[in-house]
Amino acid sequence: MIYVAIMGHGVVGSGVAEVLRKNADSIARKAGEGIAIRKILDLREFPDLPYADCFTKDFEEIVNDPDIRIVVETMGGLSPSYEYVKRCLETGKSVVTSNKELVAAKGDELLALARKNNLNFLFEASVGGGIPILRPIDQCLAANEVTEIAGILNGTTNFMLTRMIEDGMSFEDALALAQQLGYAERDPSADVGGHDACRKICILASLAFGKHVYPAQVHTEGITAITSEDVRTAAAADSVIKLIGRAVMQEDGRLYATVAPTVIAKSSLLSDVNDVFNGIMVRGDAIGDVVFYGRGAGKLPTASAVVADVIDEVKHLKARKYLFWEGGYEGYVIPHGEGTVQMLVRAADTADAAAQIAAAFGEVQAVSGDGVPAGDVAFITPAMTESALDAALAASGLTVKSRLRVAQL
Amino acid sequence: MIYVAIMGHGVVGSGVAEVLRKNADSIARKAGEGIAIRKILDLREFPDLPYADCFTKDFEEIVNDPDIRIVVETMGGLSPSYEYVKRCLETGKSVVTSNKELVAAKGDELLALARKNNLNFLFEASVGGGIPILRPIDQCLAANEVTEIAGILNGTTNFMLTRMIEDGMSFEDALALAQQLGYAERDPSADVGGHDACRKICILASLAFGKHVYPAQVHTEGITAITSEDVRTAAAADSVIKLIGRAVMQEDGRLYATVAPTVIAKSSLLSDVNDVFNGIMVRGDAIGDVVFYGRGAGKLPTASAVVADVIDEVKHLKARKYLFWEGGYEGYVIPHGEGTVQMLVRAADTADAAAQIAAAFGEVQAVSGDGVPAGDVAFITPAMTESALDAALAASGLTVKSRLRVAQL
Numbered sequence: 001m002i003y004v005a006i007m008g009h010g011v012v013g014s015g016v017a018e019v020l021r022k023n024a025d026s027i028a029r030k031a032g033e034g035i036a037i038r039k040i041l042d043l044r045e046f047p048d049l050p051y052a053d054c055f056t057k058d059f060e061e062i063v064n065d066p067d068i069r070i071v072v073e074t075m076g077g078l079s080p081s082y083e084y085v086k087r088c089l090e091t092g093k094s095v096v097t098s099n100k101e102l103v104a105a106k107g108d109e110l111l112a113l114a115r116k117n118n119l120n121f122l123f124e125a126s127v128g129g130g131i132p133i134l135r136p137i138d139q140c141l142a143a144n145e146v147t148e149i150a151g152i153l154n155g156t157t158n159f160m161l162t163r164m165i166e167d168g169m170s171f172e173d174a175l176a177l178a179q180q181l182g183y184a185e186r187d188p189s190a191d192v193g194g195h196d197a198c199r200k201i202c203i204l205a206s207l208a209f210g211k212h213v214y215p216a217q218v219h220t221e222g223i224t225a226i227t228s229e230d231v232r233t234a235a236a237a238d239s240v241i242k243l244i245g246r247a248v249m250q251e252d253g254r255l256y257a258t259v260a261p262t263v264i265a266k267s268s269l270l271s272d273v274n275d276v277f278n279g280i281m282v283r284g285d286a287i288g289d290v291v292f293y294g295r296g297a298g299k300l301p302t303a304s305a306v307v308a309d310v311i312d313e314v315k316h317l318k319a320r321k322y323l324f325w326e327g328g329y330e331g332y333v334i335p336h337g338e339g340t341v342q343m344l345v346r347a348a349d350t351a352d353a354a355a356q357i358a359a360a361f362g363e364v365q366a367v368s369g370d371g372v373p374a375g376d377v378a379f380i381t382p383a384m385t386e387s388a389l390d391a392a393l394a395a396s397g398l399t400v401k402s403r404l405r406v407a408q409l
Numbered sequence: 410m411i412y413v414a415i416m417g418h419g420v421v422g423s424g425v426a427e428v429l430r431k432n433a434d435s436i437a438r439k440a441g442e443g444i445a446i447r448k449i450l451d452l453r454e455f456p457d458l459p460y461a462d463c464f465t466k467d468f469e470e471i472v473n474d475p476d477i478r479i480v481v482e483t484m485g486g487l488s489p490s491y492e493y494v495k496r497c498l499e500t501g502k503s504v505v506t507s508n509k510e511l512v513a514a515k516g517d518e519l520l521a522l523a524r525k526n527n528l529n530f531l532f533e534a535s536v537g538g539g540i541p542i543l544r545p546i547d548q549c550l551a552a553n554e555v556t557e558i559a560g561i562l563n564g565t566t567n568f569m570l571t572r573m574i575e576d577g578m579s580f581e582d583a584l585a586l587a588q589q590l591g592y593a594e595r596d597p598s599a600d601v602g603g604h605d606a607c608r609k610i611c612i613l614a615s616l617a618f619g620k621h622v623y624p625a626q627v628h629t630e631g632i633t634a635i636t637s638e639d640v641r642t643a644a645a646a647d648s649v650i651k652l653i654g655r656a657v658m659q660e661d662g663r664l665y666a667t668v669a670p671t672v673i674a675k676s677s678l679l680s681d682v683n684d685v686f687n688g689i690m691v692r693g694d695a696i697g698d699v700v701f702y703g704r705g706a707g708k709l710p711t712a713s714a715v716v717a718d719v720i721d722e723v724k725h726l727k728a729r730k731y732l733f734w735e736g737g738y739e740g741y742v743i744p745h746g747e748g749t750v751q752m753l754v755r756a757a758d759t760a761d762a763a764a765q766i767a768a769a770f771g772e773v774q775a776v777s778g779d780g781v782p783a784g785d786v787a788f789i790t791p792a793m794t795e796s797a798l799d800a801a802l803a804a805s806g807l808t809v810k811s812r813l814r815v816a817q818l
Contacts, residue, residue: 019552023695130696132545132548135548136541136544136545139721142717142721143432143712143714143715143719143720144717145432269681269702272681284539286539286710287703287710287714288707288709290541290702291701292699293701294698295696295697298697300694300695300696301695304552308552311551
C-alpha cells in the first residue's frame with residue numbers, strides 16, 4: 001500500500017479524494033499497488049466525510065510522516081504552496097500538483113530539485129484540466145521538433161466569446177451569464193485579463209522547447225476590450241475571435257510568446273472549440289498539426305488527471321520520469337513589439353481612409369460585408385513587426401477603433 | 410549507443426530511418442543515449458542511400474545479432490511479420506511496430522510474450538498515424554473508467570466522404586480522385602470496405618477495456634454503398650456521414666463494437682474532421698469527452714510515432730512499460746444484431762408510407778427539406794436492437810432505399 005497526502009480539500013482536492021476512493025480497485029490494478037489517503041491538509045473541518053479522520057491543519061504532520069511517499073498539492077496560489085512543495089521534495093516525497101501558478105513561476109526550480117533527489121514532480125492537470133497534453137508533448141512527440149504550440153487555454157473566456165459570437169451578447173452580458181453559471185469568479189480578472197491562459201502557455205512552452213518561460217516574459221492581453229462590433233467584423237472575414245495562447249520558435253532560437261484575443265479562420269479546427277472547452281494545437285516538423293480537445297476545467301476531469309499522475313508516480317517510485325526543462329533567461333523570449341504579426345484593423349471610414357491605408361500599408365486585404373459596422377472600414381495588414389505596425393497606424397491619420405492580431409492556426 | 414534494426418524499408422520504414430538520422434542529436438538527448446541503425450531488412454537493394462551497407466535480405470542476421478536491442482517492424486501484413494516479431498521477442502529484443510493488422514490479430518499473444526521476457530512491445534503508430542492516442546488512453550486516462558471510444562480512423566475513406574459531402578461527388582468519382590492523389594490503393598478494398606478501420610478499433614478497444622477484441626468479432630460495413638442521396642439526406646438532418654469505428658462498454662460487461670458509415674450531428678466535433686485527417690473521441694466517467702485530432706497516415710507522422718516508441722524503449726530497456734491487455738473470448742463482444750441502434754431510414758414515399766412507418770415504429774423523428782430526394786421519405790427510428798429494427802423494416806411494407814446508423818458523438 002502506498003500512502004499519499006492531499007494538501008487542500010477544495011474543488012480539485014476533494015475530487016482527487018473522491019476518484020481515489022471510488023475507483024480504488026481499478027487504480028490499484030493499474031498502479032500495481034493499492035493507494036490510500038493518509039492525510040489531508042485543510043484549515044476547514046469536514047466531520048461528516050467518511051475520511052474525516054485524515055484531516056489535519058498542520059503541514060508538519062505530512063512532511064514528517066515517512067510513510068507518505070507522494071503528496072498532492074491542490075491548494076493553489078504561490079504561498080505557502082511553493083514552500084510546502086519544496087519541503088516535500090527536500091524530504092524525499094514525490095509531488096503531483098494541479099497548480100498552474102506554481103508551475104509557471106517555479107517549475108524549473110522544482111523540477112531541478114526533484115531531479116537532484118531522484119523524485120518525481122508531475123503536473124498534467126495544470127494545463128487543459130483532464131485533457132492529456134503534457135505527456136503527449138513530452139513522450140509521443142519525442143521524435144518531432146515542435147515548432148509551435150497554440151491553444152484555447154481558458155474555458156471561462158471561451159464560454160464568454162462563444163456567447164458573444166453565437167448569440168450576439170455584449171462582453172458585460174456574457175460575463176454576467178458566466179458568473180451566474182459558476183464558470184467565472186466574482187473577481188474574473190485572472191480569466192478575462194488573460195493571466196490564467198498566460199500561465200498555461202508558459203508551462204506548455206517550457207516543456208515543448210526545454211527552457212522555462214516566465215509569465216512576465218509573455219505579452220498578455222485579455223478580452224475585456226472585445227466588443228460586439230469586433231466579433232461581427234471578424235465574422236465578415238470568415239473568422240472568429242478566440243483568446244489564444246501561442247508560442248512560436250523563431251529561426252534564431254528565440255521564442256515568440258503571447259496571449260491575446262486572436263482572429264482565426266472558421267476553417268481552423270480551433271475555431272470550433274466552443275463554450276468551456278479547451279483545444280490545444282501542437283505543430284511538429286514530422287507530425288504536422290495535432291489537436292487535443294476536451295473540458296479544460298471541472299472537478300472530476302482535473303481530479304482524474306491528478307490521479308493519473310499519482311498512479312504514474314507509484315509506478316516510478318524508484319525511477320525518475322522524463323519530465324524536465326532548464327531555467328529560462330532574459331532575451332530568450334522576444335521583447336513585445338519585435339514579433340511579426342498581422343492585424344485585423346477597424347477604423348472610421350472617412351473620405352481619406354482608403355488613401356491613408358494605402359499610404360501606411362501598401363496593399364491590404366479588405367474586409368467587407370454586413371458584419372463591418374456602418375461608417376467603419378476594415379482590413380488585414382501585411383505581416384510586419386508589431387512596433388512597425390503600431391507606428392504605421394499611429395502615423396496614418398486613421399481613426400483606429402480596434403486592432404486584433406490574426407493567426408493561421 | 411543503442412543499436413536497432415528496421416524490418417521493411419517501405420514508406421514507413423524509410424521514414425523511420427530518415428527521422429532517426431535527421432534528428433539524431435535531439436533524439437539522443439531525449440533518449441539519454443545515441444540510437445544507431447545496425448541492420449535494415451528488405452528484399453530490395455538501395456545502393457545509393459548513405460546507409461546502404463546496413464541492408465540485409467536475411468532475417469537471421471538481425472535475430473542472431475546480440476548487439477541489436479530493439480527491432481522496428483514496418484513490413485506490414487501478418488506473415489512473416491508475426492513469426493519475425495515473435496522470434497525477436499523470444500530472443501530478448503524489444504519490438505516497435507506500426508503494423509495494425511499484426512496487433513489487431515496477435516496483440517494479446519505478443520504482449521504476453523513481451524511481458525514474460527521482460528521486454529517491451531509498443532505500437533503507437535498502428536492507430537492514428539502520428540496522433541498520440543494509445544499512450545494517453547493507457548496512462549493519462551488511468552484514473553478514468555473509459556465507457557466509449559469512437560473515431561474516424563481511416564483517412565482515405567474520410568477524404569472520399571468529405572468530397573461527397575462538400576463537392577457532391579459520387580462514390581466512384583471520389584474514389585478515382587483519391588487514387589489519383591495517392592490516398593487510395595489501386596485495390597482500395599481494405600479502406601473502403603472498413604477493414605483498416607476495424608483493425609484500429611480492435612486495438613483501441615483492446616487497450617481501453619483490457620481484453621483483446623479480434624477483427625472477426627466486429628461487425629464491419631464499408632462505405633461502398635453510400636450514395637449522394639444518402640449524403641444529402643443526412644444533411645437534411647443537420648448531420649454528416651462519417652465512417653465511424655466505435656466500441657461501447659455495456660452495463661453487462663460485454664462490448665458493442667462496430668465499424669460502419671454513421672450519421673453524426675454537425676454539432677459534434679468529429680463532424681469537422683475532414684479530408685485525410687483522423688479524429689478519435691474517448692469518453693471517460695471522470696474526464697468527459699476528449700478528442701485527439703491529426704493526420705492519421707503519411708510517411709513522416711507515422712515514422713515520428715515509431716521513433717517516439719523507440720526512444721521510449723531505450724529509456725525502458727531494463728523495465729517493462731505499462732501497455733498490456735488480456736486475451737479475448739467468444740461472447741465478450743455482442744453478436745451482430747443484439748446491439749441497440751437508431752437508424753436514419755430513407756424509403757419510397759408511397760401513399761401508404763406514413764401509415765407503414767407509424768405502424769412499424771410508432772413515433773419517429775421525421776427528416777425533411779431540400780436534401781431528401783424527391784419521391785423519398787426519411788426518418789430516424791427510435792432506439793432498438795438492430796435485429797428488431799431490421800425485422801420491423803422488413804415487415805413494414807416500406808420500399809427501403811437506405812438505412813444508416815445514427816450516433817450521438
